[in-house]
Amino acid sequence: MLKRLNESPRLDIFIAIIIAVVSATTAFAAWRASMVSSAAGDAIRQGLIDAVKKQTASSEDWRRTYEEAGHAQTYAVTLAQVEALENSSDKTAQAQAKNMRQYLLPSLQLVVDLTTDDKYLKSDGTYDLDQRFADLEAASPDLTELDPEASFKLSDQYSSEQRWLTVGVVLLAISLFWLALSQLSTKRSRLATLAIGAGIYLIGLVWFGLVELIFLIVRGGAL
């Protein structure tokens, strides 16, 4: 009976249909692996763009912080000089201090927020530069809240999925080889090679489905 089945022209057609199905599945799996690879590349690109934008914003905020710090320091130092002259017994010194307090200090104070907002003033008379930097960062949330690490995490997930999908594609390709062998064979081993090919195909299919499902859940439903 097995011999009759081996030589049956219907088996030829059956194997040909299976080969066509496996070929289509392999092509689909390769396309999906390529899509996932592309998505990983896109996430990396997005992450690097976000990193550059965030770093540029941060650098500009630090530049502004230290620029203001320099002006604020000039104000604080001039104020200390004025206070010393005011406390002096010398009339000329007092007169100098009076004019400096009236005309010079207000002008120096106008230049920067550090000197006008009390929340930046520390108990020792210096300024809280970290607080000023944090406020400058908070003023541009569209840039400072960019999260390149999140894009990189996503790219890692896609890359990991691509790795496992490649294994699935290889399994499908191996099953295709066995099925082709079965089609060419005329001996008794034909059914055995057909079974091996079909078995590997099913394993590859389940593997592929599982990998897709797991990573779909990990990404919260995002393809």
Place this chain on the structure above:
Amino acid sequence: MTETPAPETSERYKTLIVVLTMITTIITAIVATLQADANIRANTANRDSQYYAILASGELHRSGLQSSYDLNTFARLLLEQQTSLMMQFTALEMEQSNDKLGTALSNISALAAQARADKLASFSVFYTDPRYAPKTSDELPNGDAYLADMSKKANEIVSKQNTAADSYHKWSSKADSYVGVLTIMAIAFFLFGLAQALTGRMRLVFAIFGAVILLVSSSWAMLILVV
């Protein structure tokens, strides 16, 4: 006594070639998977090295601004201290030459410079931070410790960047080498296909060539994997 019939000339070594082709297929599949994996690792390392380069440039910019501010403050402080001292000397000289106006003006200048210097000291990290502040009035601030601390974070990031860049080169090189292996395996496939089409001794010759190439490419793949 029955004799085993010799296989037909067209069928001889056919099974051997099928088995060799099958082995080549499986090895090629494994190498293709390794190549894909190496490529993914190279991409990830490349991404990390670029990211760390961005972070390092940002940190260098920030530390440059900070050191510029700190050193400028320190230089101004030294200038004011020197000015105050010189004005006090001048006031003494004026006093000795009975120049009262000159003495008073010099004293005012000395007082103003000293007030500015005292205030600048409270702004200077070299006098407020115990890591750098001089232990005694004769000592200078610890500039070496300051410079080491300033470059510490940037150095750490650059070190990570170098590691990632090295990793990228390693995996990129491996991925390229696997492509070489796959190319040679394609030649093995070609030879086995040719062997399948030929008959007799030529079939065996091509099968042996294919097998040798398969062995060489497999060894190369193993070498890439291990090194």
